[in-house]
Amino acid sequence: MDTTTQDAGGKPGIKRSLTDRIFPSLSGTALAAIFIATLLFGFLILPVAKVIYVAFLDPNSGALTLQNFGDFFSSSLFRESFFNSFYVSAMSVVLASVFALPLAYITSRFEFSGAMLIQSLGFIPLIMPPFVGAIAMQLLFGRNGSINLLLAQYGINIPFMEGLNGVILVQSVHYFPFILINLSTSLRNIDRSMEESAQNLGAHGLRLFRRVVFPLAAPGYLAGASLVFIKVFDDLGTPLLLNVNNMLAPQAYLRISSIGISDPMGYVISFILVAFSVFSLWASFLLMRGKDYATTQKGGGGLSRRKLSTRENIGAYGIVIAILLLVLSPHIALGLLAFGTIWSYSPLPDGYTLENFNTMFGQSGQYIKNTLIYAGAAAFLDIVLATAIAYIVLRTKIVGRKWLDYMATAALAVPGVVLGIGYLRTFNDFEVPFVGKPLASWWVIIVVALMIRRLPYALRACTAALQQVSQSLEEAAENLGATRSRTIRKVVIPLMSGGILAGFVTSFATAAVELSATIMLVSSDSDAPLAYGIYLFMQTPSGRGAGAALGILAVVIVAAGTMLAQCIIDRERKARTGEH
Amino acid sequence: MTHIKSKSGISVRDLHLSFGSTKVLTGVNLEIEPGEFFAFLGPSGSGKSTLLRAIAGFGPQPQGQILVGDRNLAGLPPWERNVGMVFQSYALWPHMSVRKNVAFGLVEKKVPTRLIDEKVEAALSLVGLLDYAERMPSQLSGGQQQRVALARTIVTKPDVLLLDEPLSNLDASLRVQMRRELLALQRKLGLTTIFVTHDQEEANTTADRMAVLDQGVVQQVGSPQTLYDHPENLFVAGFLGTANILAGELVRSNGSTRLMLETGEQLPIDNEATGTGSLVLRPQNISLSENSEASELNGVVSHREFLGAQVRYLVDVANTQIVVDQSHAVDQPILDIGFRVGLVINSKSAVFLPRGQKQHAA
Amino acid sequence: MTHIKSKSGISVRDLHLSFGSTKVLTGVNLEIEPGEFFAFLGPSGSGKSTLLRAIAGFGPQPQGQILVGDRNLAGLPPWERNVGMVFQSYALWPHMSVRKNVAFGLVEKKVPTRLIDEKVEAALSLVGLLDYAERMPSQLSGGQQQRVALARTIVTKPDVLLLDEPLSNLDASLRVQMRRELLALQRKLGLTTIFVTHDQEEANTTADRMAVLDQGVVQQVGSPQTLYDHPENLFVAGFLGTANILAGELVRSNGSTRLMLETGEQLPIDNEATGTGSLVLRPQNISLSENSEASELNGVVSHREFLGAQVRYLVDVANTQIVVDQSHAVDQPILDIGFRVGLVINSKSAVFLPRGQKQHAA
Amino acid sequence: AEKLVVVTSFPKTLTTPFEKGFEAMYPDIDVEVINKSTSSSVKYIQETASSNTSDIFWASAPDAFEVLKSDSLLIKSGVSNAKIPSDVGGYPINDPDGFYNGFAAAGYGIMHNERYLAAKNLEPAKEWDDLAKAEYFGHVGMSAPSRSGTTHLTVETVLQGDGWEEGWEKWKFIAGNFSNVTERSFGVPDGVNSGQFGLGIVIDFFGLASKASGFPVDFVYPSTTAIVPANVGVIANAPNEEAAKAFISYLLSVEGQELLMLPEIRRLPVNADAYFTAPEGFPNPFDGSIQASVNFDVNTSGDRYNVVNSLFDVMITYRLDDLREAVRAVQMAEEKLGDADNAQAKALIAEARALIAEVPIDEATSLDPDFSGIFKKKRKKATDVVEGRQAEIEQQWDEKVVANYKRATELANEAASLL
Ligand SMILES: Nc1ncnc2c1ncn2[C@@H]1O[C@H](COP(=O)(O)OP(=O)(O)OP(=O)(O)O)[C@@H](O)[C@H]1O
Ligand SMILES: Nc1ncnc2c1ncn2[C@@H]1O[C@H](COP(=O)(O)OP(=O)(O)OP(=O)(O)O)[C@@H](O)[C@H]1O
Ligand SMILES: [Mg+2]
Ligand SMILES: [Mg+2]
Numbered sequence A: 001m002d003t004t005t006q007d008a009g010g011k012p013g014i015k016r017s018l019t020d021r022i023f024p025s026l027s028g029t030a031l032a033a034i035f036i037a038t039l040l041f042g043f044l045i046l047p048v049a050k051v052i053y054v055a056f057l058d059p060n061s062g063a064l065t066l067q068n069f070g071d072f073f074s075s076s077l078f079r080e081s082f083f084n085s086f087y088v089s090a091m092s093v094v095l096a097s098v099f100a101l102p103l104a105y106i107t108s109r110f111e112f113s114g115a116m117l118i119q120s121l122g123f124i125p126l127i128m129p130p131f132v133g134a135i136a137m138q139l140l141f142g143r144n145g146s147i148n149l150l151l152a153q154y155g156i157n158i159p160f161m162e163g164l165n166g167v168i169l170v171q172s173v174h175y176f177p178f179i180l181i182n183l184s185t186s187l188r189n190i191d192r193s194m195e196e197s198a199q200n201l202g203a204h205g206l207r208l209f210r211r212v213v214f215p216l217a218a219p220g221y222l223a224g225a226s227l228v229f230i231k232v233f234d235d236l237g238t239p240l241l242l243n244v245n246n247m248l249a250p251q252a253y254l255r256i257s258s259i260g261i262s263d264p265m266g267y268v269i270s271f272i273l274v275a276f277s278v279f280s281l282w283a284s285f286l287l288m289r290g291k292d293y294a295t296t297q298k299g300g301g302g303l304s305r306r307k308l309s310t311r312e313n314i315g316a317y318g319i320v321i322a323i324l325l326l327v328l329s330p331h332i333a334l335g336l337l338a339f340g341t342i343w344s345y346s347p348l349p350d351g352y353t354l355e356n357f358n359t360m361f362g363q364s365g366q367y368i369k370n371t372l373i374y375a376g377a378a379a380f381l382d383i384v385l386a387t388a389i390a391y392i393v394l395r396t397k398i399v400g401r402k403w404l405d406y407m408a409t410a411a412l413a414v415p416g417v418v419l420g421i422g423y424l425r426t427f428n429d430f431e432v433p434f435v436g437k438p439l440a441s442w443w444v445i446i447v448v449a450l451m452i453r454r455l456p457y458a459l460r461a462c463t464a465a466l467q468q469v470s471q472s473l474e475e476a477a478e479n480l481g482a483t484r485s486r487t488i489r490k491v492v493i494p495l496m497s498g499g500i501l502a503g504f505v506t507s508f509a510t511a512a513v514e515l516s517a518t519i520m521l522v523s524s525d526s527d528a529p530l531a532y533g534i535y536l537f538m539q540t541p542s543g544r545g546a547g548a549a550l551g552i553l554a555v556v557i558v559a560a561g562t563m564l565a566q567c568i569i570d571r572e573r574k575a576r577t578g579e580h
Numbered sequence B, C: 001m002t003h004i005k006s007k008s009g010i011s012v013r014d015l016h017l018s019f020g021s022t023k024v025l026t027g028v029n030l031e032i033e034p035g036e037f038f039a040f041l042g043p044s045g046s047g048k049s050t051l052l053r054a055i056a057g058f059g060p061q062p063q064g065q066i067l068v069g070d071r072n073l074a075g076l077p078p079w080e081r082n083v084g085m086v087f088q089s090y091a092l093w094p095h096m097s098v099r100k101n102v103a104f105g106l107v108e109k110k111v112p113t114r115l116i117d118e119k120v121e122a123a124l125s126l127v128g129l130l131d132y133a134e135r136m137p138s139q140l141s142g143g144q145q146q147r148v149a150l151a152r153t154i155v156t157k158p159d160v161l162l163l164d165e166p167l168s169n170l171d172a173s174l175r176v177q178m179r180r181e182l183l184a185l186q187r188k189l190g191l192t193t194i195f196v197t198h199d200q201e202e203a204n205t206t207a208d209r210m211a212v213l214d215q216g217v218v219q220q221v222g223s224p225q226t227l228y229d230h231p232e233n234l235f236v237a238g239f240l241g242t243a244n245i246l247a248g249e250l251v252r253s254n255g256s257t258r259l260m261l262e263t264g265e266q267l268p269i270d271n272e273a274t275g276t277g278s279l280v281l282r283p284q285n286i287s288l289s290e291n292s293e294a295s296e297l298n299g300v301v302s303h304r305e306f307l308g309a310q311v312r313y314l315v316d317v318a319n320t321q322i323v324v325d326q327s328h329a330v331d332q333p334i335l336d337i338g339f340r341v342g343l344v345i346n347s348k349s350a351v352f353l354p355r356g357q358k359q360h361a362a
Numbered sequence D: 001a002e003k004l005v006v007v008t009s010f011p012k013t014l015t016t017p018f019e020k021g022f023e024a025m026y027p028d029i030d031v032e033v034i035n036k037s038t039s040s041s042v043k044y045i046q047e048t049a050s051s052n053t054s055d056i057f058w059a060s061a062p063d064a065f066e067v068l069k070s071d072s073l074l075i076k077s078g079v080s081n082a083k084i085p086s087d088v089g090g091y092p093i094n095d096p097d098g099f100y101n102g103f104a105a106a107g108y109g110i111m112h113n114e115r116y117l118a119a120k121n122l123e124p125a126k127e128w129d130d131l132a133k134a135e136y137f138g139h140v141g142m143s144a145p146s147r148s149g150t151t152h153l154t155v156e157t158v159l160q161g162d163g164w165e166e167g168w169e170k171w172k173f174i175a176g177n178f179s180n181v182t183e184r185s186f187g188v189p190d191g192v193n194s195g196q197f198g199l200g201i202v203i204d205f206f207g208l209a210s211k212a213s214g215f216p217v218d219f220v221y222p223s224t225t226a227i228v229p230a231n232v233g234v235i236a237n238a239p240n241e242e243a244a245k246a247f248i249s250y251l252l253s254v255e256g257q258e259l260l261m262l263p264e265i266r267r268l269p270v271n272a273d274a275y276f277t278a279p280e281g282f283p284n285p286f287d288g289s290i291q292a293s294v295n296f297d298v299n300t301s302g303d304r305y306n307v308v309n310s311l312f313d314v315m316i317t318y319r320l321d322d323l324r325e326a327v328r329a330v331q332m333a334e335e336k337l338g339d340a341d342n343a344q345a346k347a348l349i350a351e352a353r354a355l356i357a358e359v360p361i362d363e364a365t366s367l368d369p370d371f372s373g374i375f376k377k378k379r380k381k382a383t384d385v386v387e388g389r390q391a392e393i394e395q396q397w398d399e400k401v402v403a404n405y406k407r408a409t410e411l412a413n414e415a416a417s418l419l
Helices: A012-022 A028-056 A067-074 A076-109 A115-121 A132-141 A146-152 A163-188 A192-200 A205-234 A237-241 A248-257 A264-288 A310-327 A329-339 A355-395 A401-413 A416-427 A444-467 A471-479 A484-511 A516-521 A530-537 A543-577 B048-056 B098-108 B113-126 B142-154 B172-189 B200-206 B224-229 B234-239 C048-056 C098-108 C113-126 C142-154 C172-189 C200-206 C224-229 C234-239 D012-025 D038-047 D062-070 D114-120 D149-162 D164-175 D187-194 D204-212 D241-252 D254-259 D272-277 D298-303 D305-317 D320-337 D343-357 D363-367 D369-374 D390-418
Strands: B010-019 B022-032 B037-041 B063-068 B083-086 B160-164 B192-197 B209-214 B217-222 B244-253 B256-261 B266-269 B275-281 B286-289 B297-306 B310-317 B320-327 B340-345 B351-354 C010-019 C022-032 C037-041 C063-068 C083-086 C160-164 C192-197 C209-214 C217-222 C244-253 C256-261 C266-269 C275-281 C286-289 C297-306 C310-317 C320-327 C340-345 C351-354 D002-008 D029-035 D056-059 D100-113 D140-143 D178-182 D199-203 D217-220 D227-235
Touching: A028 A067, A028 A264, A028 A355, A028 A401, A028 A416, A028 A444, A028 A484, A067 A076, A067 A264, A067 D390, A076 A115, A076 A163, A076 A205, A076 A248, A076 A264, A076 A310, A076 D390, A115 A310, A115 A543, A132 A146, A132 A163, A132 A237, A132 A329, A132 A543, A132 D187, A163 A205, A163 A237, A163 A310, A163 A329, A192 A205, A192 B083, A192 B142, A205 A248, A205 A264, A205 A401, A205 A444, A237 A248, A248 A264, A248 A416, A264 A401, A264 D390, A310 A329, A329 A355, A329 A543, A355 A401, A355 A444, A355 A484, A355 A530, A355 A543, A401 A444, A416 A444, A416 A516, A416 D038, A444 A484, A444 A516, A471 A484, A471 C083, A484 A543, A516 A530, A516 D038, A530 A543, A530 D029, B010 B048, B022 B048, B022 B217, B037 B048, B037 B172, B037 B200, B048 B063, B048 B083, B048 B160, B048 B192, B083 B142, B098 B113, B098 B142, B113 B142, B142 B172, B172 B200, B192 B200, B200 B224, B200 C297, B209 B224, B209 B234, B217 B224, B217 B234, B224 C297, B234 B244, B234 B275, B234 B351, B244 B266, B244 B320, B286 B320, B297 C200, B297 C224, B310 B340, C010 C048, C022 C048, C022 C217, C037 C048, C037 C172, C037 C200, C048 C063, C048 C083, C048 C160, C048 C192, C083 C142, C098 C113, C098 C142, C113 C142, C142 C172, C172 C200, C192 C200, C200 C224, C209 C224, C209 C234, C217 C224, C217 C234, C234 C244, C234 C275, C234 C351, C244 C266, C244 C320, C286 C320, C310 C340, D002 D038, D002 D241, D012 D029, D012 D241, D012 D254, D029 D241, D038 D056, D038 D062, D056 D062, D056 D241, D062 D100, D062 D149, D062 D227, D100 D114, D100 D149, D100 D187, D100 D204, D100 D241, D100 D254, D140 D164, D140 D187, D149 D164, D149 D199, D149 D227, D149 D298, D149 D305, D164 D178, D164 D305, D164 D320, D164 D343, D164 D363, D178 D187, D178 D305, D178 D320, D187 D199, D187 D204, D187 D217, D199 D204, D204 D217, D227 D241, D241 D254, D254 D272, D298 D305, D298 D363, D305 D320, D305 D363, D305 D369, D305 D390, D320 D343, D320 D390, D343 D390, D363 D369
Parallel strands: B037 B192, B037 B209, B083 B160, B160 B192, C037 C192, C037 C209, C083 C160, C160 C192, D002 D029, D002 D056, D140 D178, D140 D199
Antiparallel strands: B010 B022, B010 B063, B209 B217, B244 B256, B244 B275, B256 B266, B275 B351, B286 B340, B297 B310, B297 B340, B310 B320, C010 C022, C010 C063, C209 C217, C244 C256, C244 C275, C256 C266, C275 C351, C286 C340, C297 C310, C297 C340, C310 C320, D056 D227, D100 D199, D100 D217, D100 D227
């Protein structure tokens, strides 16, 4: 770039802009954009396309066709599945909102001791290890679970877990933290005068919430709700474990992973899943456009936390505790399972023991280590990528920059199996230099898979963080001689640190319990992560307790990490604002 | 709707208010007449907003009484007070159109839909924004937003109207225009109004009477001119306009009074009082003469600022610095720094504050 | 560091700038002398910030030349311009202490660490904040933050200093104090400075010269007094202070000049010019006499505002409304609305702008 | 040390004793076990074939081996053991073509939760037919044959034993009592263990191991059962073929076979000599203590493998709610009918039963290679053309099945209303 300064003509300024005009795309950010686009193409688009293109092949002749899509839409089973998936996703959003709204509202708008603890606890449901979560829920809420066994003496049986209801319940418990996190942030950004002026005009209580507070928090709510919707729509673990087949994701999975046959319908469904998810994402963007109310206004009062009267306080605690009990019930049951002896057709385990932990610790050392490495590395790469993408999208004018966002976010919708098969198919013939293994069976591929699958979470957090960094802070640094890249390093990233950390935690926590893609990619026991260990334990009757114990361990590790991150964020915030 | 003619005055009796352990308001007593345009004036942090918000029912629960008309508001939640408040930030809800914003309070009061439309349109035409009913707040200019906020409040026919620095977010020129409109509207509606500001010109030009606050204490209540001409303490004197405050002793001899400054100078003053205290002297009531010999008092220009309509000089008189404002006419030269000038004091305009009165630091 | 004595002036030559298809600056030409304190003054949206930011290298690429000293800055990225800028919001980095904020630019310039400490302390003591070095920006008051922002910029010895409404976030009283400090500092450093403001008093009291902008066009350049006393067009006349602008024809007869107002009135004016145009008359250059018979011109008080140091009257003279400011002395009564008064015009102070000059709406 | 990579679907409790035993015998071979579900294993081996790193595939489901075999991803090991008979309960132990060996057998049976049955006042079911009784409505669990190769064999065994039409009828009336069709085969013992449902159709070692882990469950073999082998084979291009063969020899030896009888494994050895050391009461397929029902025809099973799976899913798994409703209606009508003699009602009930039982295709079609080819999706050459598409056919079945169930429900309700 700097060859221009010693130009004979002595007009460096003009020459420079000429080179800039010839190679406008060679700036650092543009290079980064190209690199990220390549990465996403290589590790997301290409592998997925390699699997999903079957959807466009005539199974009989191998010719390109759209016939499979015709079959999809003419099949009543698939139409029903589509409807069920849609219904379950929508209802999960509703139920998740019912959990998230009071928690978010109470902890962010009132003086409420333990607000931070509640916010952290509210995050834990996201860390639901595979298998154990649904089993634990069955044990509590199933047809013959603790609750129904206790109710049986009154002749009552509540079908919490039957069919689609069960899926809705488990999914909303699992994913409601997405709404909680986003909504809380939004609520905290509402200037108190917005609320006060409504009160002044006679509104209060629920009406105040419905007419003013909630609409103003809508952007955050929508962001969270769309994540929940898409996740539920694409999730297959929960319906499968609850033995619900009439939904799209399990239909795809069943058809892709049946032994021996590769029914093109599986890929058609995968394609439809991805397409529909991208569509809903786009729709939610549209919906949010122009609604991003900057409600912290000049001369406004900032955030107010209202004091609650004693009666209100008791009510609030009652609601919060009830919700927490419900959303943490899988983890409570998991704990019972881990510390219990035999738990069969009874409200509680027959006895309690530490034996399960003994068994588990004896066999799980490498799983824990691997998980920390994989999830840690994946989450780290995620925040690096997410920061870069957020910066490119929000701060540069590179053409097509929005597509980086769309591409990265589309990973939400790609079923883990499809990605896993895609990686095997794409990278098996790619020998890694010096390692002497195909890339597909090198442990690093697991990190890559986790990274791609969790990138959307980190991306949302980083984008939000960057949106809150005032551009003049960057300009001030450039004005004082810091180049673009040094400005990013010394000003932008430190100021985004809260959001980056939040992104890290979300990616890490969810990556730590991922199984669907990893199980395809684990090529040796010594490379296996924790979720895989749980899977192994859960294959035998005697391993149920030990599997649960490992699940508890996973939750504890991730939760400890979350708390730590919260503390760091908080300390940093305090240092910044000078509170003590 | 054009004639509300408020019958409610506002009485604040012995009000105390603290944020946790920080006392913010101490012993506030105010009687505001029905239909009066009343201003709270004071520096930042003096408790103006806190007092206003206490009347509207926001913030910590105060001790003491707040009466609007005969109703004691103490303990009522904000939504039961029927006290209209316009916020500094306007607090228009960005997700509602202008019409919806204005209709909000009526909907909350369960006014029949048909009536709502009528009232909203009346209120919007009152503030001249009928054509903007369907716009979103973000599509309005600051002044328009301010008027919507006002319409939104008055449409509910509150007993009294509270305005918290309603003009501070506006441009200087818009501010002047809006304060005139506001005053005109208040006169038309006859609505008892409290207006919070820290801009004395704003208070002076609008308020019938005003209260000057400092550190949570009401320093003085009265009409703008009373406060300007007869401040009861140095804080009020210094806060309302620029003032030269000269500490010294008034001594009467030979039928005339002289002020013996602490710095040793003497000033002839047309005043009956005697004793030690401070003399408040406004810069526009002193004039400069280039002939320094002829005047009793003279000094050296040490600083000057061209303000446009006036030129402000700081003149060093012995050890005292005196601010003098001279009206400016076209091409009238500005005196140089270092120039020796005579000072002529319009001593009838000097106000003497005997020591012993509460004297806050200006 | 206390004596930079800038050798660099700033030349802006035929600058044009657009945001997409919106033209924001048109044909701007400016020559700012080395060491000069120069102000950009204009209403909101007139392009002041845009012009300043173009000099610093932010915003869209402009057409035309920007020279600092002999260097053409066009095309250079911001970090290679060596142009110091203080942002309206101060833009202090909240994650760095005051010391780190100030040291930032030096670190970027690879100044040796030992020297950095020295320079940072020198800069901080220059702005009187040495004791605050370890605080975080959020622990400082607005004025202190402003000074940190200033220290952070001048410590890097920029060729020129750009200030974008540096005082607009401050309290009125702090603003006056800070503008004096700023001016003193600039004088001490001798640094060529551009100061953006929309407050004419601020510009008047600080700037050596200033440029008045409107709608992206420079309306006039000159010293504050020149602009106030000899505005070249109605926009400048109206923007700098309050002005009565009377359109009419100057007619010379019997050795004296009279202004024939469009409304039919006549005014004797002490002016050499003739022809149609507008007369600019400042409110403080008109006085009222209670004896309306004795004066050539008389009218009725239609509105009055007590401003403190002055009382502002609007007087209806036939169909024209004239603003008159009267200096206020203690207990001097304010004239009632409807009172008939005589107007005495200090006609030497009237400025005539012949028609044909570009006359923007005031 | 050399490395032997074993891809398996077996749990650790099974693989570890063999790994230890084998490594003790061959100290310079290091066994590395990779656990994956059967279907993931197959996909994994298929996808990594081009640079294969695995030596042995070790799993239950014979069909998984068939898939790999037809993809030429297995090689003949050539290992055999004279003490191993050619078949168990009519099912051949080894692949006739020699691409994989059976190393253990397992029988299907019924597992039940004692607490559950006690609470619901139910007797344990002893025979397959019992499971179709009205009293077990909503209490039974089973895995889908498309998900579990061993379950498939159970389904096929009944189809061969009872005949195509009668076999499907039996399955449908058993399925009418299902609480769940589980996705994983392990979901069935899990459901019984936790008490989600009371009875499960499971492979013996699941039931026995659950009991051994202390759950209040028991397992019974019906008087006739399906006995299915578990297999092992060498993967084509195995990096360590010799070690792979040694491992298979070890599995088939008496030492290896005896490990199968460990309480945490509980599988049936195929080497008859191993039973000499069997614990008291250990079932032995070779001495008649458990019996296979039929002479199992492997070719029939293989020819219509995917067709049967697809039929089961379309008629039962995906339409379980409709089926349950229909079966329940019939059960209620029959109960109401009791011993009464209402010819009209009887006829209606019979008609409903027939509608429920109806299979969209006959046995001949199921065995037609052209037809079943649609479900295999394996074109051998690019020029091959297969008529029809699975999705299209499944949709036709689905329409018919849903209509039948609906009509059957109506008829049964009509019958009930007559009583
Ligand atoms: N929520 C709060 N908690 C603690 N102290 C507060 C709170 N709100 C205001 N105060 C304090 O109360 C005092 C009065 O504040 P108030 O907002 O009433 O001042 P003000 O006169 O309106 O000032 P301004 O002109 O800046 O609006 C200040 O010292 C302020 O710091
Ligand atoms: N990023 C932008 N995109 C499009 N138009 C812009 C942008 N920034 C500024 N403008 C327009 O350019 C014009 C000049 O804006 P500028 O910020 O320079 O005004 P200003 O004189 O600094 O006003 P103020 O006193 O309000 O700061 C305005 O009309 C504004 O709307
Ligand atoms: Mg205030
Ligand atoms: Mg600006």
